[in-house]
Amino acid sequence: MKRIPRTAVAAAAVLLLAGCSSAPTAGVAGLAGGPGSIRIQAGDDEIPALREIAADFTADSGVEVEFVQREVNAQAISNFISQSPTGQAPDIIVSPHDNLGQLASNGVVVPVELGERAGDFSANARDAVVYDGVSYGVPYAIENVALLRNNALTTEDPASFDELRAVGHRLMDEQGIEYPFTVSQSAEAGDPYHLYALQTSFGAEVFERTEEGEYTGTLTMGGADGHAFARYLQDLGETGDLRTSMSPDIAKESFLTGESAFHLGGPWELTDVEAAGMDVSVLPVPPAGDEQSRPFVGVQAFFVNAHAANPVAAQDFAANYLTRPEAQTALYESTGRPPASQVAVDRMQGDPLRSAYARIAESGLPMPAIPEMGAVWSFWGTTENAVVDGRGDPVQLWDRMIDNIEGQIS
């Protein structure tokens, strides 16, 4: 016994243990037996609805659906882009449509043909998931900024933004509230998104649009229209009506505690408004210039990975299940976001606030998804902050911003 070579014992033990590990090739090849499974990356509010939809899909096809719970942010999109070519990324991912340009230009998403179901969706939702003439995703929700009015403080419906400020100041005098209106801003980065409805009321749309509604890379927010908006911003800053230091928390809290009668915000704030038991109305943002004010419309959509492990099942789930009106309604119920499907909007009962948001969304403009937009945001925000804080002549600041952005784009 003592003379048995220990090497032999060691080798035997190794082989025994190695044998215990099941063949890893089965996990990688995956699909040898049944139809396999697909993976969907989504946020925690979407997953309950997706489970319902997936149950039908699994019953029909035998394909299991797994979920990766993750909030969608720039980091998640970056990870998806770098993981997709390695085959490790989920088959379907939820993302706001303004990431589409980045996703498409990196070749990590494939077109999804909506077929006749396309007619169910609102025009803005359809346009939002088109990039370079190709339709990529299945939209499910539409979000935009509108005016929230605290009906306990006032029931006036101002026709212009100046009228709104006047009403706000009168309420400040009469009822001792703190602000004429509130809106989310950021002292570091600015917040052009929340102010875009005001900007478009001067006709200064950020990029040129083709007749089909697609954005081109030509900047159009310069010139006289842009200058008019810049001067208006300066005025808002000088009067103290708009402050760059008003962070999202402060803005929302002030509205919820009745320190402001008007609040520019999106449907994502409704949960808190409803929880506070407030009586509010959702109205379009009154124009500051001569034209209609058109907020940015953000569309939440599902995109299919170009390097999906199971592309047929993923396409099937996206094109034939997620597009169903029942699926769209389920997603609305679980996320509380106004649906992208017109059919689902029509089915909404007893939710006047979100219905109003969906109606206002029709007059909005999809956020540009073109990669050029990445160069716009930071200059746009910091310049608006500089104008509001009075750090220079508004027209000069605005012109320099246009120059900088154009320098970045070319």
Next chain:
Amino acid sequence: MSTSTTTRDGTAAAGTTGGDTGPGAPRERRHAHSRGFGPGFVVKLVLMALINAIGLFGILAAWAAGSWGILVFLVAALLAADLVYFLPARKLLPAKYLFPGLVFLLVFQVFVLVYTAATAFTNYGDGHNATKDAAITQLTTTYEQRVEGSEAYAVTVLEGPDGLALAAVQDDRVLVGAADRPLAPLEGAAVTDGRVVEAPGYEVLSYGEVVGAQDELGELRVPVSGQAEDGALRTDDGRTAYAYEPTLTYDEAADAMVAADGTVYADNGEGAFAGPDGEALRPGWRVFVGLDNFGAIFDPAVLGGPFVAVTLWTFAFAVLSVALTFFLGLLLAILFNDEKLRFRNVYRAIVFLPYAFPAFLSILIWAGLLNTDFGFVNEVLLGGTGVPWLENPWLAKLSLLLVNLWLGFPYMFLVTTGALQAIPGELYESAEMDGAGPVRQFGSITLPMLMVAVGPLLIASFAMNFNNFNVIYLLTGGGPQDLESTTGVGATDILISFVYKIAFAGGTNDYGLASALSILIFIMVAVVSALTFRRSKALEEIS
């Protein structure tokens, strides 16, 4: 193995014969744990068996995934592990201790460094994300356009004699076609709910089989008719097909993409297909670009200007942070080191407090406190003035240093307190006898003695602050942004937050450039650390 030195009777191996005075005995006893089947050997055997099992699993998995680099590394590491721990050679004894550390060093340090360095010489980033093959496939699919006015076909996927085929129902006729056969009527097929469920001469594939044949299905194009302009059917989901026509095809001979209107997009050598007017198709692919990334960093027209400014501020920030925290920490440590001070443990505990809060939380709270209009500092402490703490470039830098001081001085207080107590009291007594005053004592005894102990910690602190991303990102986000600059760089950006902006923020990912910058950061920190270590070695010799 090791038979030549194995004991003759086995009792010596177990180390129980303490009285044995034979010449080989002490040596043998020392090696008792590694010979025979003692408990030590059994433990080693089990551990090594586990390591081998995990290693073999990794090797098989790498084989299945086709990751050859990982495969080679795992095979080499596993072989080395077995040799090191099972070969009896005495020369391998140090290796037994070094091997695990070495493997971790390779995986976590060397690999990361080499990978970063390799990326720095490529154009990896937005638009250059994957391989050329992937780009060609993606371009071909994306630029396939649905034939205008064409209808949707409810299709069934069939397996025919010559591969996959599609069957559709149109005007009550069953049409079947395959890759090289346009759709043609087929007699004798059975239809249920507008879908073909049986086709003579073909096998109807189940859903699972369709999914299994996904690669073939993805390439299948069934011509609608003999005319090319009618397009070819493609199905993405195995249920519905649409007629598509290619608008961009890959010409292998010319290594170029050719559009339907004859425009040729040739490989431009920079990882993309570009048309005659220079417009590049997206996506492109990853290529080696040599020193281009380093060139861009030093080119004044691209990043040169901000790079120099950011580097200077990074050094200033790191040095000042270390100096300020160290001297405040030292001052408090000396004060509270005085044994005549009552309640000094209470003071020590209070001074230690900032260190007990999570830094992430503290930084965010400071950002709120310093808010221009609503912050506590301006509203309450300064009575409603609007000092733009985080909006003015110089004030933002000052705020950053102060917040970092607040975060960092307790640590310095702790280490200097420890080091002060380690300085022998006799030194001060003899210094007093020699007539040295407190200042002289501090300069000639306290500081040099302290430096020996905390010098390396100061270097570590410098390296940490040099890359102190958290405080920058959470307090100012690198802002206020320079309105003149086209790069989006801010007044408080240090190199690492600058890298982050280039690599991830603003919607333009450029991993190649960010890797090049990271390598420069690595070199800077390494050089500064090496120089200071030499200096502190000199101090050590003094003492």
